[in-house]
């Protein structure tokens with residue numbers, strides 16, 4: 001691969017498409033084959049020596065999948081990327097690659113629920129976990145134990161949208177000889193490149209903005225060549241949560257428009273956030289793109305832009321009002337996930353979990369919306385009519 005700096009637009013549209021290899025096909029094909037054959041046993045044995053650089057079997061490498069891996073590695077300014085069958089497969093592989101029995105993981109802020117559940121699950125293997133909700137570096141440092149191996153970060157988080165000062169945390173991690181992983185799904189590689197801030201491993205749910213069309217589930221892991229070689233032969237191949245070539249091809253198609261989609265999500269979300277901020281039924285909007293956001297200055301340092309997922313808190317924190325607002329929305333569909341073309345809404349409040357919400361510093365009146373690519377005036381009018389009757 002050439003070392004010259006490519007624009008994000010060039011990467012998603014052309015990098016790795018290798019027209020000559022694919023008979024000039026403008027869209028690379030889907031290699032839907034489980035194995036590759038060799039014309040001599042010598043060549044076969046040679047390939048077996050280094051499976052991560054040769055095509056042998058689909059649980060290792062696949063030409064279609066590799067094109068997308070090359071694009072994502074380049075967007076993230078990392079050396080290598082591997083794609084996984086889901087974001088959770090990528091997250092599990094990343095975590096397991098750094099910890100063993102008797103060791104401890106420190107996570108920061110309100111991380112994704114299933115990731116916390118994974119840390120709880122790992123207790124049965126003797127791997128312990130602490131979550132620190134404070135972003136204060138002294139408090140983070142105070143939670144590091146003698147057996148801590150790893151700091152796990154999500155920034156911005158995807159319910160309250162807090163931002164972590166990455167250079168500050170990675171400097172602490174290096175000083176204490178700890179590894180760092182970040183879930184960068186919210187910002188995407190278009191708006192944040194944590195490897196440049198010294199993070200060891202970046203993980204993504206490709207099911208969100210990377211694919212952008214709510215038509216696949218996948219994950220990505222980006223890291224150095226040295227770490228990746230170890231992960232490839234261990235967590236990638238042995239746990240086997242690999243991305244199939246058809247999903248990779250869909251992801252490649254979705255990613256062609258990633259830079260322009262992110263611009264559009266940002267524009268729409270900023271307008272929606274500003275509208276909500278001034279609405280009488282809304283107490284607070286959690287969106288790092290607003291100049292009123294507590295993390296605005298830090299966000300300007302860390303992020304090149306703001307995606308379309310945000311939350312707001314109703315003046316009323318009654319479950320009845322949360323439910324009423326969500327049911328009144330017509331252009332925001334009720335559903336999990338985010339990052340697709342379509343606007344979505346949900347609340348972490350299910351009417352029975354006040355104590356859990358309190359412990360996570362989540363306001364019971366919090367409603368999360370994924371601002372899609374629809375016309376922003378229609379979205380704003382919809383929010384207005386839903387909030388007006390509170």
Ligand SMILES: *Cc1c(COP(=O)(O)O)cnc(C)c1O
Nearest residue numbers: 086087088112158185205207218
């Ligand atoms: C959805 C999500 C994941 C998990 O990704 P899957 O592809 O659903 O496995 C991880 N982190 C964040 C922040 C997410 O929103």
